[in-house]
Amino acid sequence: MTTLPVQLPIQEALPDLIAALRSKGRAVLQAPPGAGKTTVVPLAMLEAGLVTGKIIMLEPRRLAARAAAERMAETLVEPVGQTVGYRVRGDSNTSKSTRIEVVTEGILTRMIQSDPELKGVGAVIFDEFHERSLNADLGLALCLEITGALRDDLMLVVMSATLDAEPVAALMDNAPLVTSEGRSFPVETRWLEKPLRKEDRLEEATARLIETAVAESEGGVLVFLPGEAEIRRTAQRLKLPAECQVHTLFGAMDFKAQRAAIQPATQGRKVVLSTSIAETSLTIQDVRVVVDAGRARRARFDPGSGMSRLITEKVTKAEATQRQGRAGRVAKGVCYRLWTKGEEGGLLPFPPAEIEAADLAGLALELAAWGATTADLPFLTQPPSGTFSEAQNLLQMLGILDQDMRITEHGQSVARMPLHPRLAHMLAIAGRKAAPLAALLAARDPLARSAPVDLALRAESIADLKRFEQTRPYQVNRGALHTIREESKRLARLAQGHGDYSLAEMAALAYPDRIGLRRKGDAARYVLSGGKGAVLDEADPMASERLIVATDLDGNPREARIRQAIAISEPEIRALFGGQIQWQKTCHWSKREGRVVARQQEMFGALALDDRLWKDAPQEDIAKAMLDGVREMRLLPSPAAKRFLARVALVRGAGHDLPDLSEDTLLGTLEEWLLPHLAGVKTADQWKKFDILEALRATLDWPQMQLVDRIAPAHFTTPLNRQIPIDYSGEHPEITLRLQEMFGQKTHPTVGNTPLKVTLLSPAQRPVQTTMDIPGFWASSYTDVRKDMRGRYPKHPWPEDPTEADPTLRVKRRG
Incomplete structure (x- = not known):
């Protein structure tokens, strides 16, 4: 075996790592970006003779998996597929002699579900675990259970650049924590002098910073932007010297274009505009400069709406450190940040784990297939109960789980497909004919945003691109379309059903909770079968359809905007869901x-x-x-x-x-x-x-x-034997009545031992006195009231001694 490279910082940590694995069979390796852990550690474990079977190493992205396998094979002076191979979705290169297999994270879960003992596997390495992907969390939890119940000889290594490693070590039964210090080369960081203004567009500000970086530095430039749209808009605004070759790098690109971005420039100077795909496990050759726009795009799942939405937010400190490290992989570098040094203190330390924010339907299916609950497995972060319950409800709706949350026979078929449960359910029922639609729904929209939302248009472009371009005025992304077609071929081999379904019926199979009925009196708003609201652009041709299936929504919890849908008829709905x-x-x-x-x-x-x-x-x-x-x-x-x-x-x-x-x-x-x-x-x-x-x-x-x-009587009986309601709403119980009706009352009225508050009225029903002492009123204030009232109301009696007068509500007799 070829001697391992010694110039990488990870080399100094290898003795401790090998010793930890020999004694405990597991370890957590913390090594900063550029240390070389991805391509050195698996080879070192193989060279040390620690493992008798295969070493499986997990990578979060397909491009990183292929690149890591190629780099290790190059070290061994072998082609990929011999000692070192890879397996990713839709592609693999391994042989009987393969000892190190680099795979994307979901593949490990499939391996475990089909063979819980992982026969022939001696070690599993979780690379770039700090990204906290859902598949990595699940894979580690399953591996820990396997080592505890079936395979105490299975070695486990968790590797990370910026992870808070101690909780992971504790989860792994206090596994040894090995740290590799220092980058390969130092990186100088440069910040903005003043914060960006609200009116500054991200793409324009990033383009200016790239131009500054090119003018002030040497070597290749790697630029981090949140998504493909921002990459394209930034590229359009760039004004660079003729020697600069601008490349783009994002997940939806085909592998050939991705490889071109990471290869060294044959001439001139390379500028790569990339998403977070270039943050980890990937050395882009020639890069000496990093420009960080300071934004990250993440999926957020709303359990109330059952929908995920992509949001763009500030990077965390861990992500910024990871990006900065790209500049020091091959030489001394410099990192330009699109924020001020003062703003750095406001960044969060780590991004949220995907398990906290993602759609958990896939996780719920995997756990049901494994026969476990979330509490049964050692997750580093437990999934949110509300989101997980929503995921289980969806699986029940699809017939994947029964009423007791156990996996059904149909669910077993769905679990064997490496797809979201919605799409796997559709393939399991509709068969090969549904493969193009499954590939389309899982991929990036091949039509521009300006195109109508009609899913049938997308299907037309996949079926016959030439005819589509001749008859439809909509721009097609050929790269995205090629990816969909290739994925469709792969999915067709997995399909099991044989039904004859229309495009709308197949969409409804995948999204039974998103069948929409137009609200009465509103041509653009729909209520969805799952209970949420959705809205279409009023100018879209589909806005007048009575019934639709919404296959893509922006996830707004109040009223989601429909980005992709297809019309469906009521007979089609009844044929599919008549029993419901x-x-x-x-x-x-x-x-x-x-x-x-x-x-x-x-x-x-x-x-x-x-x-x-x-x-x-x-x-x-x-x-x-x-x-x-x-x-x-x-x-x-x-x-x-x-x-x-x-x-x-x-x-x-x-x-x-x-x-x-x-x-x-x-x-x-x-x-x-x-x-x-x-x-x-x-x-x-x-x-x-x-x-x-x-x-x-x-x-x-x-x-x-x-x-x-008895205690709070409803009425007071007046000297005229008339019942007056007692009001108990104030501080004191109170009655209101005409003054003349109280003539002859020599004691103050009470309720129990509590005196009533008495409001005495004039003949015109206006208050003339409020008292809690009727005898005192007769003896004092009454004289003044009598003088005033006699002049105003001469027809009414005003005796000099009211205590001896008869109560009355009548006027005086004439004569």
Whole structure:
């Protein structure tokens, strides 16, 4: 075997790493960018004779996997496929003599599911684990379970550049932590002097910084941008010397174009505009300069909408360090950052693990196939329970899991396909004919954003590009189309079903929760079968379709924008999902109409395919629906009901055992006390006229009612034997009545031992005195009131001694 290169920093850490693996069979290796861990460690393990079987090394990206295999084979002076080979989606190069196999992360999961003992595998290396991909987290959890139950001889190595390594070492049963210090070459960092303004476009600012970097430095330039669109717009704005050769690098490119970007320039100077694909495991030759635009694009999954959306946000410190290290791989370098040194303190330390933010349908399927729950496996980060539950619900909808969350026979077939469960489900049912659509739905849109959303247009371009370009005025991305066609060939070999389905039916198989029904009166807005809302551009030709399948949405949780869809007919929906379509009779409160609406609806999920009035709806159902209207409009108690509530509150506040009749409690228990009394009430107007007093009184039993009447009586009986309601809502119980009606009252009225607050009115019903001492009023203030009132109301009696006068509500007799 060829001697390993000694000039790389990782070489100094190899003795400790080999010793750790000999003693514990596992280790965590922390080595900064450019240390050489990816291409040196597997060869060192092989040379040391640690492993009898294969060494499997995981890489997060296909390009990195191929490049790592090629570099190791070059070290051994062998072609790829002998001692060192690779296996990625859609391509492999291995042989019987292969001892080191570099694979992308999802392939390890497939290997484990098909052979839990990993026969013939002696070690698994997780490279670039700091990226915290979902497949890497799952792969490590599965490998740890295998070593604990089946293969205690299986070696495990986790390698990372910027990871917080101690938690990983602890997860791996306190595996030895080996650290390699220093980069190959130093990198100078240069920041902006002033922060970017809000009006500065990212592409324009990045282009200016690239031009500065080219003018001030030497060697190849690697530029980090968040996505393909930003790469293309930046390239259009660049004004560079003629010697500069501009290359692009992103995941959707074909491998040949990707290789051209990472190869050394044959002449002149190379400038590579790349996404995060170039952050790890990839040495782009000639690079001495890094320009970091400071943005990263990540997928975020919203469990409420069941949709993922790509967001662009600031890089983390770990990502910035990783990118900076690219400049020091082959020589002394310089890194230009599109932010100020002061802004660096505001960066988050690490990006979130994919398991915290991604669609977890694939994970839920893998765990079901493994026969485990999330709690059964040693995950470094447990998946969010809400997102995981949504994923399981989707798998149940697709028939992949049963009601007990166990994998079905259909689910076993789906699990064997290296695809998202939606697409694998579609292939398992529709067969080879669905392969082009599965490849299309899994790939980048081959048509420009300006094209209509119609999925059928994309299918046309795949089937016959020449005819499409002759008959359609839409630009086609030939690179993306080529990738889709190649992937379609691979998927056709995996397809199992043999059904004869239309394009729309196949799309509906993959997205049963995204079948959309146009809202009444709105030609651009849809309700989806999963219950969420979606909107189309009003100018799009599909905006007038009654029924669609939305295959691509932007993930907005309030109302997702439809980016790709296909029209579907109602007979097609019934043919696919007839068993799930059922008539439902519903009564619900309509806030817009201000009434209870009773309907019979033929429902598929949240879609009402047919909608009719329910003319003979039971009164009990109407009353139950009316409760929602009551909650919206609140209780609206009459004056008498308010007084009753105040009496009960007073007695309850004095320590007596009475029910809580506060408004919040009453609104929370409407079914218990109000429902039996709501017969005939089904509109807002009827509710406003409804008196809840009797319903409130029914909440008290006979002894409780007697207690309230005794301690807080409802009325005060006047000297005329007329009953006046007592108001208990204020600080003191209060009555209001005409002054003349109290003639002859020699004591002050009370409730128990509490004096009533008495408001005395003039004949015109205006307050003339408020008192809590009637005898005192007669003896003092009454004289002044009498003088004033006699002049105003001469027809009414104003005796000098009111304590001896008869109470009255009448005027004086004539004569």
